[in-house]
Amino acid sequence: MDLYEQACVNDSKKGLEVAIRIGFPVMIKASEGGGGKGIRKSTSRDDFENLFRQVQMEVRGSPIFLMKYADSCRHLEVQILADQSGQAISLFGRDCSIQRRHQKIIEEAPAVIAPSEVLEKMEKAAVRLAKMVGYVRLV
Template sequence: GGGGKGIRKPTGRDDFENLFRQVQTEVPGSPIFLMKYADSCRHLEVQILADQSGQAISLFGRDCSIQRRHQKIIEEAPAIIAPPEIIEQMEKAAVRLAKMVNYVSAGTIE
């Protein structure tokens, strides 16, 4: 889904099965991804620009951790919560990804 649709935190097996069925009906036909719950983490992302000639640049990393119902309400840039080396690695990885998939446009890598 987008905008946080489908994000759930099950508390046990029965809860997982019920929540999984809920998500299936909310986002029919969409792939469903499962991941281990990460407590006390931050939502960092990188904005990019890419053109038809294969060039891509990172505009900046940003911190989108302030959310309500899994939707971003504040996007802070540049991201200062992580060490500069980590942000630089994220930005380089985002540019590599954009080039690998021949992405064209403005975009966000989360």
């Protein structure tokens, strides 16, 4: 079983077990979601199952994963370009922290909020990941 399959949950009961293990609050995210769809913040076991079902209904058939909610943080991303021959490069890091309802409103590049060493590590990790999974295209 690969890491992706291990990270995904198929039903709210299993999801609740994971949420309790990692601790609330958690983000419930549809792997195939985007644009603010298929993402909910659960603050307790009381609201978890209802929010999990909402995510399932919004992005039907999508694998769902959970992650610990990170408060007071920045949303930093790395822009990757990869081709069919296995080459991949990082174009730049960007700060996507300005959001409304979990949807990015402004993407600021280059990202200047983090130390350059952190961005360099992020870029190297993103390039390694793109090569490892055989990713092809602009991400």
